[in-house]
Amino acid sequence: MTTKTSYIAQSVKNLKPSGIRKFFDLAANMEGVISLGVGEPDFITSWTVREAAILSLEQGYTSYTANAGLLELREKIARYMKDGYSVDYDPKTEIIVTVGASQALDISMRAIIDQGDEVIIVEPGFVSYVPLVQLAGGVPVTVETKPENGFKVTAEELEAAITSKTKAVLLCSPNNPTGTVLERGNLESLAEVIRKHDLVVFSDEIYAELAYDSHHVSIASLEDMRKRTIVINGFSKGFAMTGWRLGYICAPEEIASSLLKIHQYAMMCASTPAQYAAVEALDKGMDDVMEMKRSYRHRRHYFVDSLNELGLTCHTPGGAFYAFPSIQKTGMSSGEFAEKLLMEEKVAVVPGNVFGKGGEGFIRCSYASSMEQLQEAVKRMKRFVENHS
Template sequence: MKKTSYLSKTVEELKPSGIRRFFDLAAGMEGVISLGVGEPDFVTSWSVREAAILSLEQGYTSYTANAGLLELREEISAYMGQSFGVSYSPKNEIIVTVGASQALDIALRAIVDPGDEVIVIEPSFVSYAPLVVLAGGKAVTVNTKKENDFKVSKEELEQAITARTKAIILCSPNNPTGTMLGREDLIGIAEVAKKYDLLILSDEIYAELSYDEQFVSLAAIDGMRERTILISGFSKGFAMTGWRLGFVCAPEEITQAMLKIHQYAMMCAPTMAQFAAVEALRNGRDDVEEMRKSYRRRRNYFVHSLNELGLECHTPGGAFYVFPSIKSTGLTSLQFAERLLLEEKVAVVPGDVFGESGEGHIRCSYASSMEQLQESIKRIKSFLERL
């Protein structure tokens, strides 16, 4: 008897990314200003590109060690210590991955057994909950509120914890809200993790992009190094999205478990990208600082302009997103985003794709030129006036 479907039921039930849907819509239209996809508008630094070219010219086209070039892991170790005060052994506590997304994927697969629960704090990046499900776990959502600048409290976390809870996924600075957690916020979360013996997967991919206060890594909080899986990479801060290069830092027991999966699923990250990343860490930090200053200026302009238009928006502490409320328009997030795209050719992402608590908001990326941001504000103003 023929099967009705050969597909996994788990995969069949997964929803496609809401971000990509609007990106694809915008790509088919002329004259669109896209504030949708979270990608730097800067080109990767020339010295970094040159390092990749040189590695090819010198014939470095073979696999590297599964965990990545030792030279790169040593640079990552030094960088994390100097920049964020966290120390990891380059030999057995760091893995170079194909983007931070792969690091998150293999981290979840390394720690989750069927039925384990993982807390996802929403609004959250669209891949968190699906990756938990693909690892065999159950994603338990905790909704945050605009009134608290989308910060989660100890009490909210504790209410979601059960006997099956294994871990919490944390992202600071956050995608999509831009909220950055300070030291006191992190201490509160750390207390919950220690009290209930939980791991935390700390997505710190936007660590370099903080604007008003110094970024604090969760792993630097007392007692948290041994229960933190620190995930980061080069895509956002170093403007290297297309290079697909991330890394994970964690205690040896966890990284070696992740390495088993990495060996079978990926072998290693691209060799030329790894040589490029060595150069980025050694000589690319001035460029990162210039990008950070530029994003900060754009953030200030965009947040001020949205508030002037009546779209209430908190000032995000990091990343390159704003998450304004559109509730005053009477439209849903999806209706607002679709109409803005069709009527004014401005692409934003409806907030509900990031979770239930994102409804009534839109995500806009200000990783666009100031000229494009100014034009997008004119178009949004025109759209609101018609409403």
């Protein structure tokens, strides 16, 4: 009898562990660390939103919802998308409530990608994009953006990456980790290429509420783009609901019905109390969202200006809550800089290379921390840079 050396699927064996987790785990075992690495708001979910979840439990709403989510929530998402981003979706057939935007990305890729299909991913980009394409059987094709262009992908760069095997493009605006926002003009030029080659778009818009200098534009709102776009969004970032794990997908009915099949088998439905909380968030939580946004904008100006004064050149992020400064003047790699900064000054950041090759020479710093922590972090980083100049 032959014994197998491993029962683990090859596709999983080939996956690299998340580069972000390494630094979180190191920082978790150290006292006095200021963490600029965590990609979540430092605000607590609004009380009225928490109260709505509590009330749903007190009233006994503990059963499954429809697979696609509470119709009331889907109706509010539809209104939110129409009023905020000028895209119409049928709440009964074109919106699915998911367990976070991460699950939304996963099932979207599994529904669209066939074995060997190429998916163009703009980098620097979120760490899960490449692995999710690979797990779906696809081939990730990365396009590196340039700091001198504000990390915006151009139509020419996109077109140069397209082959006969290309099926989809993944865009994230506002971007994690760079904070780059693709404005209407940028999106129009990209949409022209996408239409020309008849591609699908995975549009990660999880930071849509956190665009500071211009109103967020969904690529689905552009001419002839709704039918080929899967919009992925959620409540984690803009509504400070990371632990609630609630996201959603908006897509044309033909695509949404296929996504729903996967969601039915893999997840059944999202948490019922979390869905009732999200109804309240869309109903009465926008004032709190705006207050958080004002606070992030203020912190952004302070932190980005401070990084530039330290000689860590940093473009002004148009959205999200990340700064992506260059550390090339130090002569260190991204990983070396992040590790030494943590060990010597107890400031945790994320090395840029975990977001793709184009991220080497940069670090990601979250400014979703209090001003006091940001000010202390700047003092420590100043001392570190001076010691290594």
